[in-house]
Amino acid sequence: MRHRRGGVRHVQLPHWNSEVSNGVSDEESRAAHNALTFARWEEKTGPKAPHGCESVSYEMYNSEHYLEHLRRQDEAKQFKRGAARWLFLCIIGLGAGLVAVFVDVSIDKVFEIKMRINDEVYLSVVPVWKQYLAWVGTAMALASVAGILVCYVEVLAAGSGIPEIKCYLNGVDFPSVVGIHTLLAKAVGIVFSVGAGLPCGKEGPMIHSGAIIGAMVSSLRIDETIKPLIRTQEVRDLVAAGAASGVAAAFGAPLGSVLFAIEEGTSHMNPRIMMRLFVASSVATLVSRLWAGPKEGLPVGLLGWRVPVSFGRFANMDYYILEFAIFGLMAIGGGLLGALFNCLNKRLSLWRQRQVGPRGHRRFLEVLFVTFVIASFNFLVPVLATDGGPLMIEELPDTLALYWDTGTKSMKSLFHGQEDYDLRYLSLFAVMNFIFACWNYGVGVPSGLFVPSLLTGSAFGRIIGQLVNTHLIRHQNLPLQAHPGTYALIGACAMLAGTARITISLAMILMETCGEAEFGLPIFLAVMVAKWTGDYFNRGIYDLHIVEIKRVPFLEPQPERDMIRLQVLAHTSHHAYPVLYPGTHRMAGMLSQIMLRRILELGADQGAFYGARDAAPEKVIAWAEMTSVHPFRCKTPLQYEKLLSGHMDEYVRLGPYINRNSLFVLKYTSVYACYQIFRQLGLRHLPVLGMDGRLVGIVTRKDLILAEVEDDDSDREEVEEEAAYGTYSAWCPREDSLDSEEEVGSQISTHSTQSLQLTSERTLEDAVGGMGGAGGM
Helix, strand or coil, X not given: CCCECCCEEEEECCCCCCCCCCCCCHHHHHHHHCCCEHXXXXXXXXXXXXXXXXXXXXXXXXXXXXXXXXXXXXXXXXXXXXXXXXXXXXXXXXXXXXXXXXXXXXXXXXXXXXXXXXXXXXXXXXXXXXXXXXXXXXXXXXXXXXXXXXXXXXXXXXXXXXXXXXXHHCCEECCCCCCHHHHHHHXXXXXXXXXXXXXCECHHHHHHHHHHHHHHHHCCCHHHHCCCCCHHHHHHHHHHHHHHHHHHHHHCCHHHHHXXXXXXXXXXXXXXXXXXXXXXXHHHHHHHHHHHHHHCCCCCCCCCCCCCCCCCCCCCCCXXXXXXXXXXXXXXXXXXXXHHHHHHHHHHHHHXXXXXXXXXXXXXXXXXXXXXXXXXXXXXXXXXXXXXXXXXXXXXXXXXXCCCCCHHHHHHHHHHCCCCCCHHHHHHHHHHHHHHHHHHCXXXXXXXXXXXXXXXXXXXXXXXXXXXXXXXXXXXXCCCCCCHHHHHHHHHHHHHHHHHCCCHHHHHXXXXXXXXXXXXXXXXXXXXXXXXXXXXXXXXXXXXXXXXXXXXXXXXXXXXXHHHCCCCCCCCCCCEEEEECCCCCEEEEEEEHHHHHHHHHHHHHHCCEECCCCCCCCCCCCHHHHCCCCCCCCCCXXXXXXXXXXXXXXXXXXXXXXXXXXXXXXXXXXXXXXXXXXXXXXXXXXXXXXXXXXXXXXXXXXXXXXXXXXXXXXXXXXXXXXXXXXCCEEEEECHHHCCCCCCCCCCEEHHHHHHHHHHCCCCCCCCCCCCCCCCCC
């Protein structure tokens, strides 16, 4: 058995036998062993998750040290802390609302400039090819700004950002995902993406921008103002409030935004968090609604029904019960189209990963090429459909104006247009918008998927509404009156639900953005049937990008069915260490890598180290020092060895710093149960104990995800062959790394600094302290 430096050893888990496996035979148990986990597949083939992504723990760090810190807090300031929390939530809502107003105003101005350039070329009486060059050149110039911000400034500003925020709220962090650079690149880039005429919307990036504002507010010394028991939970809740505020500011839908955060964001929601999200969302909605009135020429400060909603109010929302059958068929069609969209986008995204890359010149050139093709098509269709000469947007009929208008304006036109559209050009628009949206989602620009999906669905829905009204009702003399606008709304619901698999929150958002609650039943029917249809074929677009494309160790709402029987877990590197009772394998608690690093960095200055013959000091390092927001001084194990070169024979008392609140599972606990514990409690590590209470290993997030292997059967066979012989292992501290005194963890040699190489000798976790109650475990 191979040993590593630093007081750890490789512990081989025993083979299972049928007498102690709850009736599972050897053959069945061995078959369960063959299932590949994310950690085992990553071990064999190399890292699959994005570089730098790490799990976040929302568990309370319940050490003697921290409890003493809590006892010293002044209870008289509890009211001020509560008031500070609500103030921070209002600041988040205000910030998200102001960003939404900035983006909205900027998009209108950029689109106005684009149309002004086109009109000036038209009035110059030039050939149509010169107007075409001006149109395409303007679009490519605008798209290049968005492309530069993503390809050369901040790659995480690409796309909608919803998959990344969904991961963050469920315990997986990415470097810079909630950084200020990402916010600037996202908010500015989406203005130029939409202005360039690309099939994208501002709503998804607004969710990401709001989440970043929540993270920025969480850095406003919340340890001194709010003093949360569990800092990582507090930060998560503020980020969730920011994400909900982004939805509310983008759509003007406070209730739908809260439901969206519950449905798509957090996996451990409760009424307390829901109330906080609603406060932040209400403030964001108020800011956006205050701007919506003056934008339409209404008095400043006017609110109520005269202020237009995002997608406009319907004049007539009547429908007959017989139309439910048509709505259901439309929902099935939306689910099928959504599944097709996701399938095509997955293949395209995987090709981009191999051939284009996340940043650099190739990705930027792809942005320019995609913009060129889309801008050329959108310009040429109206020109060729008329007399072939130069045009202004005011001269175009409603159907052809769809090709030049922004997505939001086009969708409102489809919802509320009174005249019938030309079905030939409307069908072409729907098909090509579907193709272009699929092609564009993943290009190196900020781009939301809400508006393109809604627009595609509304175009298909409008087509069906006109066909039903013309051929089914008028010719068959049925006692119905189909309104094409309402069919466009159902088509929009079905398409987005089939693509993103959003249900209740989508229904509420659309009811709020249309100002109509009476149409709730058809909307509910459309989103549910579309989701069920799409789920039969593949995942939603956001989960697909998280799990199958980016390979993020994300815990989905339900584990795979195979995991109910799977009981053996692979070995993995992790960022916390079990501390055992002296001379035993019984666990006393967990010590996180961040806590250990702070102890090693501050121990000499704080007098925490002592010699072998000296009495252990009673003084402990102050909690404020342990949770400092300052970055670590050392980044690698070699740097720690150099820092502690004069203290390698000394000891440090670990007892006060151990987290004694650690949860654990028994060796024969099913992986299904571990999965639910991880997801619902927001854990990062879960020790595994034998039936006698002895530590036998640790479970991490990657151990709970079954790998999806698609292209390398030889590696799979090698892993399965290894699995057949039961060579599964886990890390635990070596017995002789602890002193034999009675107190748990009372002494440990600073030679254990080398145990930082538990992380497979890779660079240490890039954390910045600020653990509050939980730490960054």
